[in-house]
Amino acid sequence: MSLIGGGGTTAQVTPGKLTRFLAKKAQETGVALRVQTKAQGLSFGDDGKVNGVHIRAEGKEELLPATEVILATGPWTGKLLQSWFTPDTMPPYLRSAAMIEGSRAHSIVIQAAKRHQLSADCFFSEMRYGTSAGAPEFYIRPKGEAYAAGGTDDVPIPELADDVSYDPKRTAELQRQCAALSPEYLDVKHGADLVAEQACYLPISPRTAAPILGGSAEQGVYIASGHAVWGISNSLGTGKVMEELVMDGKVTSADIRHLHP
The missing domain is CATH 3.50.50.60 (FAD/NAD(P)-binding domain)
Known part of the structure; x- marks a missing residue:
């Protein structure tokens, strides 16, 4: 680190x-x-x-x-x-x-378990968990909220912003990565709340x-x-x-x- x-x-x-x-x-x-x-x-x-x-x-x-x-x-x-x-x-x-052009990137927002006030840190990772690996980014926001981003793909950008969608498999992977990073606070299967699953397009x-x-x-x-x-x-x-x-x-x-x- x-x-x-x-x-x-x-x-x-x-x-x-x-x-x-x-x-x-x-x-x-x-x-x-x-x-x-x-x-x-x-x-x-x-x-x-x-x-x-x-x-x-x-x-x-x-x-x-x-x-x-x-x-x-x-x-x-x-x-x-x-x-x-x-x-x-x-x-x-x-x-x-x-x-x-646009490159679609996924993200999720999690409310930490027990509404714990997480430390005010941003974390850029390269991690292995089980048989998987990834490089998610974690941004801790006020009041125990965490934003995690990662997982890009080549789905073409739609005509309108309202039509942007996300891949549930990629947001599920981000949930697993959050649980691996902080099982006590960011595991949605053990007390944390999933607030949002989403995607946006990066202008490249x-x-x-x-x-x-x-x-x-x-x-x-x-x-x-x-x-x-x-x-x-x-x-x-x-x-x-x-x-x-x-x-x-x-x-x-x-x-x-x-x-x-």
Whole structure:
């Protein structure tokens, strides 16, 4: 075992809570949040600059006016761009982003037995248990809740986020791994409660192996995607540099030259 952080150098956020908090704060400033809405394509003016986004919601299509568009569409980035442009019409600066694809990863949430207050640790493992082996990651959250992740597969990403499903065999394997790691507190067969079984798609950029941040001020279209497993960790920093890029035309808070499209 070796330590990779601690002593005030690390922190953890719960992704769902952070996302809802940011959405709420944005709405308080007047931002309109559209859900169950599909982006159908971009609209450009005669000058070649974006002037809107075609969307479909509740069976109706409309054009949302826009002066700049940031595609922070995670694992759906490649599918969107490939549906909006043909190989001949796609701008060169979007081609790397059009390669972004989704890799499905599984996770579970367990409430520890006896509601024990588990230690505030994250644990990246390589473990053998019985005749099996795996490399799950464990994140301990407040009030005795544990999040365990691992087990990717190549199931294609669905068209809509609401249609994402999980493989029960892979989440069952994560339950066995939790029981092997902490039989006293995380074994769902001996007092622990299984709160959630789920999967999500990691946005993988095979061409760059890194996030893609940037775009074209002339066309007003930008990319902020391809963060793989570090999306939540880099989310706030990504928002900061994209705000600088769009509003000021240059980034001053970080060096993102190697992350440009």
